[in-house]
Amino acid sequence: MNSSLLSAVGEKLHKAQNILILTHLRPDGDAIGSLLGLGLSLQAGGKSVQMVSVDGVPAAFRHLAGSDKIVKRADGNFDLLIVVDCSDPDRAGNPFEGLGQPDISIDHHLTNLNYAILNLVETEAAATAEIIARCLPVWGFPVSAGVSDALLTGILSDTIGFRTSNVTGQVLRTVADLVDTGSNLANLYRKALLQKSFNAARYWGAGLSNLMFEDGIVWTTLTLADRRTANYPGRDDADLINMLSYLNEAEVAIIFIEQSDKVVKVSWRAQNGKDVSQVALLFGGGGHRAAAGAEVTGSLPDVQLQVLNATREIFIQEKVSDAK
Numbered sequence: 001m002n003s004s005l006l007s008a009v010g011e012k013l014h015k016a017q018n019i020l021i022l023t024h025l026r027p028d029g030d031a032i033g034s035l036l037g038l039g040l041s042l043q044a045g046g047k048s049v050q051m052v053s054v055d056g057v058p059a060a061f062r063h064l065a066g067s068d069k070i071v072k073r074a075d076g077n078f079d080l081l082i083v084v085d086c087s088d089p090d091r092a093g094n095p096f097e098g099l100g101q102p103d104i105s106i107d108h109h110l111t112n113l114n115y116a117i118l119n120l121v122e123t124e125a126a127a128t129a130e131i132i133a134r135c136l137p138v139w140g141f142p143v144s145a146g147v148s149d150a151l152l153t154g155i156l157s158d159t160i161g162f163r164t165s166n167v168t169g170q171v172l173r174t175v176a177d178l179v180d181t182g183s184n185l186a187n188l189y190r191k192a193l194l195q196k197s198f199n200a201a202r203y204w205g206a207g208l209s210n211l212m213f214e215d216g217i218v219w220t221t222l223t224l225a226d227r228r229t230a231n232y233p234g235r236d237d238a239d240l241i242n243m244l245s246y247l248n249e250a251e252v253a254i255i256f257i258e259q260s261d262k263v264v265k266v267s268w269r270a271q272n273g274k275d276v277s278q279v280a281l282l283f284g285g286g287g288h289r290a291a292a293g294a295e296v297t298g299s300l301p302d303v304q305l306q307v308l309n310a311t312r313e314i315f316i317q318e319k320v321s322d323a324k
Contacts, residue, residue: 016080029157036150054093065146111286129154216251245269
């Protein structure tokens with residue numbers, strides 16, 4: 001990590017008094033964990049902090065201390081604007097419109113646009129929460145059990161319980177340091193990755209009944225009607241994509257989640273080194289080699305056809321390149 005950049009970010013944090021922290025739409029565990037972990041630590045360090053998630057906090061993360069303090073809209077004046085776990089400012093839902101350029105971006109996505117004044121982007125990190133966990137002691141901010149629970153949740157979520165290829169010894173040493181603050185790792189694992197609501201299970205059922213497979217690609221759809229029938233409250237896939245990504249036949253797994261009549265959220269997961277972030281970029285999205293997403297304008301059938309064709313084309317080119 002760049003030591004001068006690390007120092008510059010720390011200096012800004014210490015000088016600021018009123019801090020606004022934002023994260024991306026449809027927040028996952030790393031988004032909420034990073035938002036809470038950084039926000040609670042800065043509050044304990046004497047700062048006035050407002051934590052904003054436009055889509056609120058998913059039910060799976062409401063057990064975390066301070067989650068009830070996260071609001072959907074910024075209110076007041078701030079002398080420091082931080083965006084966490086967000087590669088593109090549009091993915092935050094533009095809640096900082098009129099507030100100017102973000103001061104700090106903390107992220108680990110390969111496709112980060114470096115849109116802040118200071119961009120603490122470490123693409124080798126397993127999660128944005130991991131970056132924050134390693135930086136807080138360097139910056140001199142406290143790591144309480146509540147902060148640790150949030151950051152561990154972020155790491156657990158983005159590594160799918162330490163199952164991704166970017167889990168290194170450094171990641172596990174960071175986790176060990178967090179556990180030593182008094183966090184119950186087994187309980188956090190269960191809540192972040194295993195526990196599902198009855199409505200989420202019904203929503204999964206709709207997705208599984210629509211499952212398709214061709215040319216190494218497994219895909220399914222979740223429509224607005226599916227969400228209503230299951231009475232599922234979120235706008236995500238209830239983590240169904242992670243289960244599909246471990247199917248034996250799936251080199252790539254894709255879920256199409258209808259957001260409205262003309263907007264579809266697309267999530268990709270890949271195995272065997274395939275780079276789905278390049279496909280997501282074609283549709284204005286981003287992410288990592290093995291996990292990416294995009295929000296695409298169009299009807300569900302049209303988006304599905306475009307995305308499947310583009311995904312196939314990318315991997316045909318990849319096979320040709322590998323054969324040379």
